[in-house]
Amino acid sequence: MVDKIQVGNVEIVAVIDMVPPAREPTVFIPSVPREAWEPYEDEVLENGMLQLYYGCFFVRSEGKTILIDTGMGPGPHAHLEGRSGDLLGQLALKEVNPEDVDIVLHSHLHPDHVGWNVDSSGDSPKPYFPNARYMGPKKDWEHFMQPEILPNAPHITQNVVPLIELGLMEFIEGEHQVTGELTTLDTPGHTPGHQVTLISSQGEKAAIIGDLIHNPVQIHEPDWCAGVDTNKDDSRISRKAFLERAERDDLIVAAGHFHPERHIGKVVRLEGRRYWQVL
Numbered sequence: 197m198v199d200k201i202q203v204g205n206v207e208i209v210a211v212i213d214m215v216p217p218a219r220e221p222t223v224f225i226p227s228v229p230r231e232a233w234e235p236y237e238d239e240v241l242e243n244g245m246l247q248l249y250y251g252c253f254f255v256r257s258e259g260k261t262i263l264i265d266t267g268m269g270p271g272p273h274a275h276l277e278g279r280s281g282d283l284l285g286q287l288a289l290k291e292v293n294p295e296d297v298d299i300v301l302h303s304h305l306h307p308d309h310v311g312w313n314v315d316s317s318g319d320s321p322k323p324y325f326p327n328a329r330y331m332g333p334k335k336d337w338e339h340f341m342q343p344e345i346l347p348n349a350p351h352i353t354q355n356v357v358p359l360i361e362l363g364l365m366e367f368i369e370g371e372h373q374v375t376g377e378l379t380t381l382d383t384p385g386h387t388p389g390h391q392v393t394l395i396s397s398q399g400e401k402a403a404i405i406g407d408l409i410h411n412p413v414q415i416h417e418p419d420w421c422a423g424v425d426t427n428k429d430d431s432r433i434s435r436k437a438f439l440e441r442a443e444r445d446d447l448i449v450a451a452g453h454f455h456p457e458r459h460i461g462k463v464v465r466l467e468g469r470r471y472w473q474v475l
């Protein structure tokens with residue numbers, strides 16, 4: 197297991213914001229019956245439960261520090277048994293101060309990916325990363341701002357809207373060049389604008405995949421979709437295309453929702469079957 201990996205001149209470092217309560221697999225992936233998990237039970241479940249982790253990654257590229265996703269936020273979060281996030285504390289342990297972050301790049305605009313955007317505890321909202329430019333998918337913004345959706349998305353009102361008012365938020369789409377070594381790739385389905393970050397440096401390649409894959413079971417079963425995926429057909433298409441690319445290009449893959457001892461790996465094929473090979 198690694199927390200840190202070098203990809204050419206780029207460094208990727210993992211940090212965990214919080215560990216939410218475990219869920220029943222059939223609650224998280226409602227279309228799949230419990231028996232179908234049996235072949236993967238020991239590999240992907242923990243005591244029969246699906247345990248997500250709210251992990252983020254920061255990347256050092258061309259002298260910049262880029263934080264990819266900001267976790268669930270400080271909390272305590274009543275709907276998650278009162279648990280609290282610790283992203284700033286975990287970054288400090290890796291000697292990253294909030295002032296050091298140049299860019300915050302969101303894979304998508306769900307609550308567990310924008311939590312440490314805005315500090316609303318004072319008189320006026322302030323960014324947690326005071327020197328950062330924030331970037332997020334344009335299609336997610338358009339989706340969540342629909343009048344029938346916004347009332348059920350308080351995380352947008354709290355953690356995205358104030359950044360727009362402060363002039364700190366930029367919405368992007370397509371292949372957006374974040375640095376000379378980092379490019380976004382549209383992978384719609386989980387949300388309409390979901391994007392993976394591709395890294396390419398000195399002939400080495402990696403990807404930070406957001407919620408394209410929540411659990412390693414989806415490497416074996418790419419048709420299995422989280423109940424929260426907005427468009428499940430698109431989610432399947434994006435996941436399958438990415439898995440093919442990961443295998444073909446020998447990508448280093450960083451998956452923030454995987455177990456922290458298994459969240460950086462490669463997609464490899466053995467005897468006709470795909471596996472998650474932990475690095």
Ligand SMILES: [Zn+2]
Pocket residue numbers: 306308309407453
């Ligand atoms: Zn997520």
